[in-house]
Amino acid sequence: MVSTVPATAVQLAGLSVSLSVLVVFAIVVAAVVLFVTEAVSPDVTAIAVVVTLVALEPFTGVSAVEGLSGFSNPATVTILAMYILSSGIERTGVVRRLGVEVAHLTRGSENRLLAAIIGLTGPIAGLVNNTPVVAVFIPMVTDLANEAGVSPSKLLIPLSYASMLAGTLTLFGTATNLVASELSAELLGRPFGVFLLTPVAVVVFLVGAAYLLTVGKWLLPARVPPGSRTERYEVQPYLARVLVTSRSPFVGTTAQSVAEDARRDLGLDVLDVVRGADHFPAAESDRELRSRDVLTVRGDPPTIQRFVEFGSLRRLPRAAVTDAELDNPERSTLVELVVPPSSSLVGETVETARLRERYDATVLAIRSAGGELVRDGIGATKLGGGDALLMQTTEEAAEFLADNDDFVVTGEVFDEVMARVREGGVSSTAVAAFGTLFGVVALAALGVLPIAVAALAGVVAMIVTGVLSPNEAYDAVNWNVVFLLAGIVPLGIALRETGAAALVADGVVGATAGLPAVVVLGLFYLLTGGFANVITPVASVVLFLPIAVSTATSIGADPFSFALAVTFAATTAFMTPVGYQTNLMVYGPGGYRFTDYVRVGAPLQLLLAVVTSAAIALYWGV
Template structure:
């Protein structure tokens, strides 16, 4: 079969894809804005791309985009009932501190939850719970957090609403002659097989490959290695700080541009949180600072303070009735992304000081107030409990570890109703989601209509406030979806999909059809690890359908290979947002994802490639 000629329009679209790929990988521009830029470029270059303005923005009205938006809101409605936290209590009871049972329960609970509820909030809730369970069992949380993320991804293959990529694939299925969108449970048998194989791997081979990066019961100050940046000064009677207000001292430090923060004032055995205190400093006070060694020496001389005691500041010293330390991950759609702690005014608005930033393998402890925050950054915070709660309630961070608090959930004699209370609306919210799934599964109404109806029901019944419904949506994902969808249209109209399909069809001359199917799985999986699963589905789905048609295979089988491969971005922390969320709390390195996720991705490539013909034909 001859490869179609490459037209000018095809080259323009390929060039746009190449630029988009570079931007997706480097993240010079946020992925959602890259996608919108692609949308604009396609419309501006309509004579070459064949995508007029109306078609360029059609992604915002796509059933997949609207359904995903609605599912975020439905997930938030369920989340606010407290039912996920209650699952955590039962999980603690079930495991009893045994590592094997804890790992199995984590994988099972997370995976099954992710089949119905958006997996990002599930993982956000489970990270602190699993960390607490690991502490109680005296095992490294690193042994559990990566399997937690992988289980959420595997669980997304169980139902149509499990992931955004499934819903996108359902849109592409409409383009296959003779069939409509994918049914709610149409590929569930294959999803169950994938989940079982993945879970078995994580409990055996994966368990041995997963490293212990964070020592069991490690203090946060030790984990972030900030001991050299935390110092305590005494205030003698002749110190220049005697009689000075804490607020005035803060302002003076800021005016000097000092790389230092006053964290705590201790007086007569009682600790005061400096950011929220209106105390006047007095002789005999003990001050705790975050400061570099050079700045500490300068403050010591400048204000006539007494010599600090080296190495005596720990979590215990920083946790008082008025303050705490906490580990928190910056979420992908957080308002903090692109801001610095200073520009976000964390100290003023939330009584919060950032002590250190973990970014991949890098640990940033100097001039942290000027560090531009990114999604996935893990922050060590010193704050009031209310400040931490406020940041989490806004959806800016997911608090993954607090030295005190989460272990209360694990006490054997604790009452579930006290540590994880359920909302009075729990039956209503769960019932609404069940009705949405049931209506879509039975084909009574399309999934997009069922989901939107569920959103209305959530608000009308009081399960969710309108403001919370809007806040629940990850708008960056919505814009990413709407922006990349026109790329698939352009690939088809310019013949780009046919060109790539023609090249792949040539492989069918030397490879059996099932091997070509496996090739699509591998290629899509590799793309998903670097350019997000959503973009990989948009790029590969039209090519897969075209290729299958040309080699007389079932296009739906090839579309399923792309769909399942997009949910298998195990090899990089940037492949899927839950991978990014556990990166810092687990203390992982980039290579850990390759070591643990690589064999899993290869295993599933074989399993899915062989199972698709068995379940659906080829």
């Protein structure tokens, strides 16, 4: 295609740079800044890029048709379909059952547990989207860590990293692979086959697994102590039991009224009432309080003391409030929730999210995505992706939460689901779901159908066989990712059409003159991986794959090998919690700090830069 962008040149640092290239560079810089700062969500940034590119068509060379081409791009269609296929597999419960059975064999041993997590997560995440795989495994890993007396922090980063390492085992593993394949087809006429990446990916996975089992295990901190949930969230000082005395003004007042007044006037939660052997939730009971009733309350210690003094109550210091006291199937359930990055509640406060009204839930504590424990001023706390919440709610509400995409539920709800999964056999639905998935892989691998069409055929099969309903299929799609993919694709077009990619490639060639091709390939790996940590893997591939191909062509190297290096590098966003969504999902439950990802992820990223570059050179040549 002949470029139609204006050729007006500007002298910059002694180089003649066209105005079109400067405009595209400005758009790239603005997009990178927005991706890094997250002033707006990445999908909104991507759509803004489309609008800007088309609006400035005389300079960018991107027409309206090209600007919207990302929505019809086979990679976008395929990843949309794969979200639905992954949801169908998840709903069968087979992945959960595998996790339970393997975990049953590893109880009590940290090393066996770590090896099982890595060994099981990898192959599964290579076939289906790794986000739901990690979502299913977080509660299992947390519960097993506590039973084994191991800090969950020692296991959750390896869970995320293993799912990322497995992303290149097949073309379906990540959206990044699919985008890279389409770019390779456009630039080189050579798309990726379903298993083209597998030989090197196996080496990468094994090296990464060995690192996590040895060096990584030593570098990982124990941020969250093992133990009961009330112990791990350190909420005991914020929980108390108080006795209603005969002179208390609460005698004769309904429990619900007392609970509402305490919350409104003091910000204190009255959780339940104990009357002899009888327990009932305070917030929903119209029963009148009696002398000798015992109230379980949550609040900061000074507030609890004010409540005691105002109500002429007597604190019972020996009556500790434990998991068992808060978690009784007859009256309430104690659950842990993780707020995924795609949750509609991200940015809401606990109060504005109306968790109490919507789910009959009381938030006892929050572990923010960064390790900070919040047990006071919970209502005003803003929710973020990766935050973990400890909540007390009802059985019915807990089951509803388990099916809600705004949360990943752990705790008792998960345990009960696991018990049901272990008791059940392999259903006809599971056979249909896995048969469909393997059929999609086979059709694409044998070239019977294009990968996007094969994936869509799988979606139809999932719905026709009753694995998913149409509404469940639509709900399974992470539309944020779809819009990000569709929005970022035209940026690659602009980089090529204006000559911006070639200009950067010329600069790279000049800077690396005299270096062996394999070293230049390794540098592209490091550069792409570094950017993937801050601007998302997909955006990194779109930016750097055209430049890598141009550079390889200029130095006489194999451009396909350079395209592969960029693809592998984009899946190694190990050094930040925001680089990949599974890193963010384990951030809160693991109590991690930002520096933990740098300490564990940086050596792994450097190690894989060497291993992957060498493997590509040996297997495909440079």
